[in-house]
Amino acid sequence: MGAPLPRDPIADAQHNWEERGWSDVAAPMAAITAIMRTQQILLARIESVLKPFGLTFARYELLALLSFARSGALPMNKASALLQVHPTSVTNAVDRLERAGLVARSPHPTDGRTTLIELTSEGRTVAKRATAVLNSEVFGQSGFESADVDQLIRILGSFRRNAGDFTD
Amino acid sequence: MGAPLPRDPIADAQHNWEERGWSDVAAPMAAITAIMRTQQILLARIESVLKPFGLTFARYELLALLSFARSGALPMNKASALLQVHPTSVTNAVDRLERAGLVARSPHPTDGRTTLIELTSEGRTVAKRATAVLNSEVFGQSGFESADVDQLIRILGSFRRNAGDFTD
DNA sequence: GCAATATACTAGGACATCCAAGGGTTTGGA
DNA sequence: TCCAAACCCTTGGATGTCCTAGTATATTGC
Numbered sequence: 001m002g003a004p005l006p007r008d009p010i011a012d013a014q015h016n017w018e019e020r021g022w023s024d025v026a027a028p029m030a031a032i033t034a035i036m037r038t039q040q041i042l043l044a045r046i047e048s049v050l051k052p053f054g055l056t057f058a059r060y061e062l063l064a065l066l067s068f069a070r071s072g073a074l075p076m077n078k079a080s081a082l083l084q085v086h087p088t089s090v091t092n093a094v095d096r097l098e099r100a101g102l103v104a105r106s107p108h109p110t111d112g113r114t115t116l117i118e119l120t121s122e123g124r125t126v127a128k129r130a131t132a133v134l135n136s137e138v139f140g141q142s143g144f145e146s147a148d149v150d151q152l153i154r155i156l157g158s159f160r161r162n163a164g165d166f167t168d
Numbered sequence: 169m170g171a172p173l174p175r176d177p178i179a180d181a182q183h184n185w186e187e188r189g190w191s192d193v194a195a196p197m198a199a200i201t202a203i204m205r206t207q208q209i210l211l212a213r214i215e216s217v218l219k220p221f222g223l224t225f226a227r228y229e230l231l232a233l234l235s236f237a238r239s240g241a242l243p244m245n246k247a248s249a250l251l252q253v254h255p256t257s258v259t260n261a262v263d264r265l266e267r268a269g270l271v272a273r274s275p276h277p278t279d280g281r282t283t284l285i286e287l288t289s290e291g292r293t294v295a296k297r298a299t300a301v302l303n304s305e306v307f308g309q310s311g312f313e314s315a316d317v318d319q320l321i322r323i324l325g326s327f328r329r330n331a332g333d334f335t336d
Numbered sequence: 337g338c339a340a341t342a343t344a345c346t347a348g349g350a351c352a353t354c355c356a357a358g359g360g361t362t363t364g365g366a
Numbered sequence: 367t368c369c370a371a372a373c374c375c376t377t378g379g380a381t382g383t384c385c386t387a388g389t390a391t392a393t394t395g396c
Contacts, residue, residue, distance in 0.1 A: 002248075002249055003332065004332050004333060004334050004335045005250070005271060005334040005335075006248065006272065006334070006335065006336075007328055007334060007336060008325065008329070008333070008334045009250050009251075009252070009333075009334070010328075010334050011325070011336075013232075013236075016236045022303055024206070024308065025188070025303045025304075025307035025308045027314075027317045027318065027321065028302070028310040028312060028317050029307040030321055031310070031312060031317045031320040031321050031324070032210055032306070032307065033312060034224075034320060034321060034324035034328065035203060035206055035207050035210060035320070035324065036207055036210070036211070037193075037204075037252060037324075037333070038203055038207075038324045038326060038327055038328065039203050039204055039207035039352090040252070041327075041331045041333070041358060042203060042204070042329070044354090045205070053211065056381065057192070057381075057382095058382060058383090064181075064240060064360065068184045070179075070296070075344085076344075076345065077344060077345080079344080080175065081170055082173070082177050083177075084174050084177070084205060084208070085382095085383075085384090086383065086384055086385080087198070087344075087345065087346090088345085088346075088347090088383080088384070088385085089382070089383055089384080090345090091345065091346060092381085092382070092383085093382085094380090095343085095346095108344095110394080111344085111347090111390045111391080111392075112344095112390075112391050113344040113345070113392070114343090114344060114391090115391070116343080132297045135190055135193045135197070135256065136193075138200070139193035139196045139197040140192065140193045140196070142196040142199070143327055143330045143331065144196060144199060144323065144327060145323075146195075148323045148326075149195045149196050149199045150195070150203060150337095151319050151323060152199040152203065152323060152373085153195065153198055153199050153202060155312065155313075155316045155319060155320060156199070156202035156203065156205075156206045157176065157178070157179070158316075159206055159209075159311055160176070160178075160202065160205060160206065160209070161176070161358090162311045163209045163311065164172050165172060165173065165177075165179070166173040166174070166176045166207070167172045167173075167174065168174075168175060168176050168177060168179075193382085200339085207365075208383090211383095212384090215384090223349065224352075225352095225379065226351085226353090243374090244374075244375070244376085245373085245374060253353075253354095253355055254353065255351080255355055255374075255375070255376090255378075256354070256355085256375085256377085257352070257354080259354070259375065259376060259377090260351085260373090264351090279361080279373095280360075280361050280362080280374095281360070281361045281362070281373060281374040281375075282361095282372080282373095282375085283375065287368095290354090293343080311359085335365060
């Protein structure tokens with residue numbers, strides 16, 4: 001956005017919390033705020049890389065999910081569950097991907113309520129190329145130490161499990 | 169959203185990455201995806217707590233920032249920089265907070281380009297009460313182990329510094 | 337078998353974020 | 367002094383997310 005700040009605004013907030021006598025929750029507040037900000041930074045990097053492909057992160061995630069499905073097709077409700085987003089968000093993403101010719105809707109063979117989303121061959125190509133660039137430009141240069149990556153996976157995995165994302 | 173999944177979708181994605189030969193970036197990919205999902209869960213909790221106050225997280229952050237400013241007022245560009253969001257997002261938040269009577273715009277005394285945002289007394293009251301509930305309902309029950317909170321603050325703090333958020 | 341309930345997707349609305357562009361104000365160099 | 371460049375805020379547009387409600391199809395229970 002702009003130039004770096006002279007001080008860490010989240011550390012400042014943590015100090016403010018402690019000064020007000022909320023020391024018991026100051027650290028979790030700072031951690032949660034840091035997660036918010038980190039997500040914002042990472043999302044911006046990802047979207048910047050995907051822009052040349054005409055993709056957003058939401059649409060890329062759907063393409064990637066489909067590309068890993070054996071049949072190359074998934075019911076919309078399944079995609080919604082796996083991506084952990086609201087069904088209307090999937091409808092929105094599919095609308096745009098379909099208009100771009102990267103996926104196609106088709107009726108479910110036995111359940112009239114269900115719509116299957118299927119990768120087109122162009123969709124598969126775009127997914128492959130976008131993934132390659134994301135791997136090299138974002139995931140390969142995350143800025144996290146290797147040991148910290150393991151810590152994040154452990155800590156956030158535990159959090160997500162406790163939050164009810166999955167049972168394992 | 170829905171019921172817990174039988175398996176962790178992010179761990180599955182990491183395995184898929186490894187199977188395709190992208191083992192070198194599979195772990196950072198999983199960590200980054202986990203940050204995205206964690207942010208989503210935390211944001212939902214926060215918004216749920218703030219809803220009774222007629223606040224969103226974006227508006228709450230602005231109120232909280234103002235409540236910690238000595239004078240109780242800040243220029244909009246300063247708020248934009250400290251909250252690390254685009255100036256138009258601040259304009260949007262101030263518009264709504266002003267309509268709700270929680271903040272007021274006033275001209276800067278010496279710089280005609282600048283607009284100051286000031287807490288109203290009602291705004292200060294709402295900020296105080298919203299903070300109390302957030303502290304007890306979200307930050308006080310984050311679900312993170314105390315040691316993990318420290319790890320998160322360290323890891324994400326380092327990341328944000330490297331990303332150019334601040335120099336310290 | 338049929339009505340009541342549950343499930344799947346979509347339409348419309350509220351919010352937030354960013355970008356691009358425009359209008360007003362200040363600053364700084366020729 | 368004066369005009370160009372820099373800065374500040376706002377408007378308008380695109381996208382994503384969620385919620386609520388509505389339509390269509392399946393499933394269940396009597």
